[in-house]
Amino acid sequence: MMLNTKQKSKIIEKHRSHATDSGSAEIQIAILSEEIRRLALHLKKHAKDNHSRRGLLGMVARRRKLLDYLARTNARKYNNLVKKLGLKK
Numbered sequence: 001m002m003l004n005t006k007q008k009s010k011i012i013e014k015h016r017s018h019a020t021d022s023g024s025a026e027i028q029i030a031i032l033s034e035e036i037r038r039l040a041l042h043l044k045k046h047a048k049d050n051h052s053r054r055g056l057l058g059m060v061a062r063r064r065k066l067l068d069y070l071a072r073t074n075a076r077k078y079n080n081l082v083k084k085l086g087l088k089k
Contacts, residue, residue: 012027015084039052039059
């Protein structure tokens with residue numbers, strides 16, 4: 001369910017804004033989105049896994065907070081990221 005180092009590196013390369021960018025809000029949102037997608041697939045198979053469901057809700061809340069922060073600070077980056085990841089506003 002968790003992303004390994006190679007997968008995280010690919011996401012970081014795809015969403016970084018400069019050469020040393022490894023933890024900006026855009027990257028954190030992209031990584032959380034991929035983890036949420038994987039966990040949602042897991043929960044479709046294992047519907048009664050309430051421990052994972054609780055973790056999923058925490059990840060969704062953390063991503064929402066980061067998205068709100070990005071929308072407040074830089075609307076252009078927010079709109080580009082939402083489009084790129086295919087998220088609802």
